[in-house]
Amino acid sequence: MSNEMIRQGHPREMTGPLKWLRDNLFNNWYNGILTVISLFFIFVVSKAGFTWIFFEASWEVIPANLNLFMTGMYPPEEKWRIWTVVYMLAFLAGISAGIWGGIILRFALISTAVSLLLAVLPFESITRLLLLGAAIFLTASLLLGRGRTGWRSVVLWGWVLSFPLTVIMLRGFGESGVLPAVMTTRWGGLLLTLILASVSIAASFPLGILLALGRRSRLPAVSWFSISYIEVVRGIPLVTILFMSQIMLPIFLPDFRIDKIIRAMIGLTLFSTAYMAENVRGGLQGVPRGQYEAAEALGLSYSLTMVLVILPQALRSVIPAIVGHFISLFKDTSLVAIIGLLDLLGIARSIIANPDWLGLQTEVYLFAAFIYFMVSYSMSRVSRRIELALGIERK
Amino acid sequence: MQTQTIPDKINFWRNVIVLRIVMQALFVIAIALVAGLLYTNMLRGLEGLGLTFNFEFLKQEAGFGIAEGIDYAPSDTYFRAFQVGALNSLKVSVLGIIFATLLGLLFGVSRLSGNWLVRKIAAFYVECFRNIPLLLQILFWYTVVILQLPPVRESITLFHNIFISQRGIYIPWLKPMPGFAQWAGYIAAGVILPVLIYILKGRKSGTKDFARFAVTWGLPVFTCLAVSGWYMSPQTPLVLEVPVLQRFNFTGGVRLSPEFSALLIGLSVYTSAFIAEVVRGGIQSVKEGQVEAAKAVGLNESQTLRLVVLPQALRVIIPPLSNQHLNLAKNSSLAIAVGFPDLFNVGSTMMNQTGQSIPVFTLIMASYLIMSIIASLFLNWYNRRVRIIEQ
Numbered sequence: 001m002s003n004e005m006i007r008q009g010h011p012r013e014m015t016g017p018l019k020w021l022r023d024n025l026f027n028n029w030y031n032g033i034l035t036v037i038s039l040f041f042i043f044v045v046s047k048a049g050f051t052w053i054f055f056e057a058s059w060e061v062i063p064a065n066l067n068l069f070m071t072g073m074y075p076p077e078e079k080w081r082i083w084t085v086v087y088m089l090a091f092l093a094g095i096s097a098g099i100w101g102g103i104i105l106r107f108a109l110i111s112t113a114v115s116l117l118l119a120v121l122p123f124e125s126i127t128r129l130l131l132l133g134a135a136i137f138l139t140a141s142l143l144l145g146r147g148r149t150g151w152r153s154v155v156l157w158g159w160v161l162s163f164p165l166t167v168i169m170l171r172g173f174g175e176s177g178v179l180p181a182v183m184t185t186r187w188g189g190l191l192l193t194l195i196l197a198s199v200s201i202a203a204s205f206p207l208g209i210l211l212a213l214g215r216r217s218r219l220p221a222v223s224w225f226s227i228s229y230i231e232v233v234r235g236i237p238l239v240t241i242l243f244m245s246q247i248m249l250p251i252f253l254p255d256f257r258i259d260k261i262i263r264a265m266i267g268l269t270l271f272s273t274a275y276m277a278e279n280v281r282g283g284l285q286g287v288p289r290g291q292y293e294a295a296e297a298l299g300l301s302y303s304l305t306m307v308l309v310i311l312p313q314a315l316r317s318v319i320p321a322i323v324g325h326f327i328s329l330f331k332d333t334s335l336v337a338i339i340g341l342l343d344l345l346g347i348a349r350s351i352i353a354n355p356d357w358l359g360l361q362t363e364v365y366l367f368a369a370f371i372y373f374m375v376s377y378s379m380s381r382v383s384r385r386i387e388l389a390l391g392i393e394r395k
Numbered sequence: 396m397q398t399q400t401i402p403d404k405i406n407f408w409r410n411v412i413v414l415r416i417v418m419q420a421l422f423v424i425a426i427a428l429v430a431g432l433l434y435t436n437m438l439r440g441l442e443g444l445g446l447t448f449n450f451e452f453l454k455q456e457a458g459f460g461i462a463e464g465i466d467y468a469p470s471d472t473y474f475r476a477f478q479v480g481a482l483n484s485l486k487v488s489v490l491g492i493i494f495a496t497l498l499g500l501l502f503g504v505s506r507l508s509g510n511w512l513v514r515k516i517a518a519f520y521v522e523c524f525r526n527i528p529l530l531l532q533i534l535f536w537y538t539v540v541i542l543q544l545p546p547v548r549e550s551i552t553l554f555h556n557i558f559i560s561q562r563g564i565y566i567p568w569l570k571p572m573p574g575f576a577q578w579a580g581y582i583a584a585g586v587i588l589p590v591l592i593y594i595l596k597g598r599k600s601g602t603k604d605f606a607r608f609a610v611t612w613g614l615p616v617f618t619c620l621a622v623s624g625w626y627m628s629p630q631t632p633l634v635l636e637v638p639v640l641q642r643f644n645f646t647g648g649v650r651l652s653p654e655f656s657a658l659l660i661g662l663s664v665y666t667s668a669f670i671a672e673v674v675r676g677g678i679q680s681v682k683e684g685q686v687e688a689a690k691a692v693g694l695n696e697s698q699t700l701r702l703v704v705l706p707q708a709l710r711v712i713i714p715p716l717s718n719q720h721l722n723l724a725k726n727s728s729l730a731i732a733v734g735f736p737d738l739f740n741v742g743s744t745m746m747n748q749t750g751q752s753i754p755v756f757t758l759i760m761a762s763y764l765i766m767s768i769i770a771s772l773f774l775n776w777y778n779r780r781v782r783i784i785e786q
Binding site: 024025027031034035038039041042218219220221222225231232234235236237238239240243244247248250251252253254255327331332334335337338345348349352361362365368369372373376377380 | 415418419422423426433436437439440441443508509510511512513516522523526527528529530531532534535538539725726728729731732739743746752753756759760763764766767768
């Protein structure tokens with residue numbers, strides 16, 4: 001049989017893009033119709049969108065208020081403190097990426113890409129240079145950290161210490177000196193959003209572990225307390241908790257003057273703890289019974305069993321759930337705008353209310369939405385990677 | 396060789412039973428101390444404000460207006476105002492749950508479509524609405540979309556009967572006529588009668604298949620009674636009322652206020668993105684072998700879906716789905732951002748007026764908790780029902 005004949009035997013064999021088109025878009029009559037409708041829909045929407053974005057929208061409101069969006073009313077002459085914190089975190093992230101590789105490396109690369117991307121935004125040129133510098137700094141510390149497994153514990157301590165350091169750097173103390181106090185009322189924008197989210201996650205993590213252990217405790221008083229706390233908090237909306245922390249904390253603790261942002265942090269932490277506890281409980285339930293029995297057989301006490309055997313396994317498996325929780329908490333911090341804080345959304349609302357920028361609500365809200373989307377979406381990609389790396393099935 | 400002697404009595408400070416009691420007592424005392432401290436602080440704080448902790452104020456006249464909801468006047472009591480808020484919350488939650496579920500089903504199934512373009516559009520929808528805070532979305536719908544609509548006189552008309560403008564959405568609605576009460580009686584009979592038959596018959600024959608009974612007995616009986624009731628009543632019991640533009644505004648039909656519409660759209664769209672993921676996960680959880688096996692025994696496509704895929708997928712879908720429904724109901728408290736008078740918004744007005752923050756918070760919390768308890772009771776019942784009985 002010659003080649004000619006084989007070709008005649010399969011005259012309609014298609015390859016390449018045409019085959020792909022037929023398999024994915026036109027494999028039967030209703031998919032064909034759906035494709036045409038979808039194409040029409042995409043055309044209409046993107047045409048309207050592009051016309052609006054490039055010809056009708058007045059984007060000058062964004063560069064004019066970019067500082068507000070990012071840091072709120074943080075005094076410009078103290079901006080260097082925020083940059084110090086950014087560089088410190090970039091250094092830690094770079095070193096850790098170099099040491100551990102894997103997901104952290106990917107995360108570091110994403111951060112580099114984000115800061116390069118941000119450098120394209122219409123900031124002042126000094127800000128752009130600093131962003132570019134941060135990206136280079138991160139890459140440099142990544143190269144520095146490669147293969148230095150001996151530094152692991154030092155770097156971990158660095159992360160732990162970075163937290164109070166950040167707070168001290170941003171908050172400052174005293175009237176004058178190197179670090180004059182910047183009242184929390186001046187914190188705002190994306191900075192405040194990120195601080196609220198990370199503080200409440202960091203604070204709710206140990207509390208959540210305690211509550212999760214309490215819920216599984218064999219002491220009825222402890223488990224009842226934990227169950228009722230978790231279920232009550234999960235049963236009521238976050239706005240209620242935020243309002244309660246604003247109104248009730250001064251009633252319950254009349255001897256302390258707690259400022260608004262701290263009250264919001266307390267509210268967010270109380271809220272987040274209950275969800276964190278449920279996440280951790282999921283991990284605890286996944287640890288096989290044999291592990292408990294083995295620890296008991298070795299004669300470990302309850303606390304040693306938990307710290308050395310159970311929690312390391314349980315926490316490892318709930319990392320994706322915790323990242324997911326961080327994403328939703330990051331979005332939920334926007335509710336503090338209702339109680340009058342100037343986080344990213346609060347700033348957006350105050351700019352809209354400013355008579356100088358009347359009628360530009362679409363541009364302002366879309367910009368805020370874009371920032372929220374970028375942070376939240378990139379984190380969810382990272383979380384998916386972690387899941388794959390840990391080999392955890394998505395439930 | 397020495398043998399270790401086992402003490403026949405354990406020292407009491409090493410006895411597990413004693414330890415457990417002591418530990419719990421300590422825990423309870425610690426909690427009680429903290430609670431007591433907070434309580435005395437609270438009493439002191441309230442004294443400073445000249446308030447006492449009770450619910451008496453609920454009987455007082457509210458004195459503030461509520462824009463929408465069941466019949467209410469500012470001269471009604473605070474309790475009545477709270478009821479209005481609670482029913483408004485319920486209304487937006489129930490409608491939101493229906494729309495979110497439908498949209499979520501649509502996009503969840505689309506994400507598994509054989510059509511590449513449809514799949515990508517659904518993925519874009521899900522990622523877009525899932526990653527932007529709900530509050531921002533609600534504010535966007537309210538200030539950017541609904542408040543920018545044309546004024547009443549230039550309303551957008553859909554299907555000749557739906558009018559969309561700045562003042563809200565006007566839709567045709569069924570208006571009960573004088574004969575309605577009589578017809579409602581027939582409808583009630585149409586529901587009660589089959590249930591009675593089911594109970595009586597079920598006791599005799601031991602049949603338990605309610606779904607099948609509802610189709611073979613319930614539906615015909617109900618339709619017969621409903622139709623005959625409709626024609627028996629002296630006047631047509633329900634009339635479809637279409638909104639008509641008067642001098643300044645529409646009359647007739649039902650008006651969905653801008654606040655309500657923005658909240659409803661925001662809640663439905665946001666939650667539907669999550670429901671789409673739940674649905675996709677549920678359908679994907681059914682192993683391919685199940686579908687192949689169904690084909691092998693000769694089931695056609697719809698039978699495969701109805702008898703094999705859905706029952707297994709639902710088992711995975713329902714728990715997270717009802718969780719999303721609960722989230723939607725809780726998120727309806729964001730109404731306060733656009734000024735829709737829901738439970739929480741009315742509650743916070745009450746707090747501002749009376750200063751009774753603690754009783755009002757108690758009421759609000761109790762309302763939300765009752766809702767979640769009902770939801771979790773339903774879920775437990777469902778989980779028990781669909782549990783795989785292993786042999």
